Amino acid sequence: MSGARLVEGGSGTAGGGPGAAGAATARYRIAVIAGDGIGQEVVPAAIECLDVVAERHDIVFDWHQLDWGSDYYRSHGRMMPVDGLDRLAEHDAIFLGAVGVPDIPDVETLWGLLIPIRRRFEQYVNLRPVRSLPGVSxxxxxxxxxxxxxxxxxxxxxxxxxxxxxxxxxxxxxxxxxxxxxxxxxxxxxxxxxxxxxxxxxxxxxxxxxxxxxxxxxxxxxxxxxxxxxxxxxxxxxxxxxxxxxxxxxxxxxxxxxxxxxxxxxxxxxxxxxxxxxxxxGSIGCAPSANLNPDGRHPSMFEPVHGSAPDIAGQGIANPIGQIWSGALMLDALGHPDAATDLVAAFEAALAGGARTRDIGGSASTAEVAAAVRAHLETTAA
Structure with missing residues (x-):
């Protein structure tokens, strides 16, 4: 695991809070595996929110997109390259969407990607917070x-x-x-x-x-x-x-x-x-998880609990909260609890304001929920 790199100089905003001039910027290499099904939709939505909160807290994410998953399996007969785990080891964290499709046995998809990552990097704690959320019954x-x-x-x-x-x-x-x-x-x-x-x-x-x-x-x-x-x-x-x-x-x-x-x-x-x-x-669509290597010798991996949900994939209606919340867990694990708190507060405010997908009683799209989260982050920063 390469660890955070600090770069002198912030964004030049006034005051002594996040983004203050002269502050050190933390930079992280993040491996992104959107994977299958709705992972392709909720991962980009979450990354947009993470980039907004990162800017507020002098954090830079270098997102490294990896096209591994079931489509890769169909082309190459395996879920990731032979040297996939070695490539992941060069990153500070792994941001995963979902794995699994109906036409490929789970023993191939899960044991070809998710479980080898958990074991190679000794991610022996799977942390899964669950709590009542505003506006979600x-x-x-x-x-x-x-x-x-x-x-x-x-x-x-x-x-x-x-x-x-x-x-x-x-x-x-x-x-x-x-x-x-x-x-x-x-x-x-x-x-x-x-x-x-x-x-x-x-x-x-x-x-x-x-x-x-x-x-x-x-x-x-x-x-x-x-x-x-x-x-x-x-x-x-x-x-x-x-x-x-x-x-x-x-x-x-x-x-x-x-x-x-x-x-x-x-x-x-x-x-x-x-x-x-x-x-x-209310919905496992809101549930996050962190696969942690608490000792910090290897990268940890962050993914929502909900899986690939092939029945709604491609419709733009997937709930992005589980993925966004997983991003907050990543911020916390990387040593930025204030940024994590801001991101959680933003998606809670978005939910309370009515930006909810249909699985939790709303009618908003994936993109609309993510936009509401970003708007709360930007309003708070202003």
């Missing part, structure tokens, strides 16, 4: 405001490559899929979640950490998960902790979502819970 009647962060283990667990199929095409065909849980893997994601809960407690949140498990039915890996998580959390006495079985947790997340603050979960459980939580707050 929940499908749950009478729901109190929700503000949850799901910390999903992102490199091992149920999504391992260990296994196979035997006796294909016969009555004796067998499929074997091994779950891989390591002490190191559980420890580092639990420690990240505990630190996050402690930070949120200091910021006025509940500071409550819930661990998702299924140790009453999965006899080896889940009790091991519980033991390691308990050992980590013993070092965080100020964090309120509990452990809930995944089935009960899923039900409780629907019935009482407001009682949760930070949830730490394995790869599969975290994936399912975050989609559920996004739907509870």
């Amino acid at each position: 929940s499908p749950l009647a009478g729901t109190e405001p929700v503000d949850i962060v799901i910390v999903r283990e992102n490199n091992e667990g149920e999504y391992s490559e260990v296994g196979g199929r035997l006796y294909r095409g016969t009555e004796d065909e067998v499929a074997i899929q091994e779950s891989i849980f390591t002490k190191r893997g559980i420890t580092r994601v639990a420690r990240y979640a505990a630190r996050l809960a402690a930070d949120r407690r200091a910021a006025g949140h509940a500071g409550r950490l819930t661990s998702a498990t299924k140790s009453n039915g999965i006899v080896h890996t889940m009790p091991f998960w519980d033991e390691v998580v308990r050992g980590v959390l013993a070092g965080f006495p100020d964090v309120t902790t509990d452990s809930e079985l995944i089935d009960a947790l899923a039900a409780s997340l629907v019935l009482r979502p407001h009682r949760y603050d930070v949830i730490v979960a394995s790869n599969l459980f975290g994936d399912i819970l975050s989609d559920l939580a996004g739907a509870i707050t």
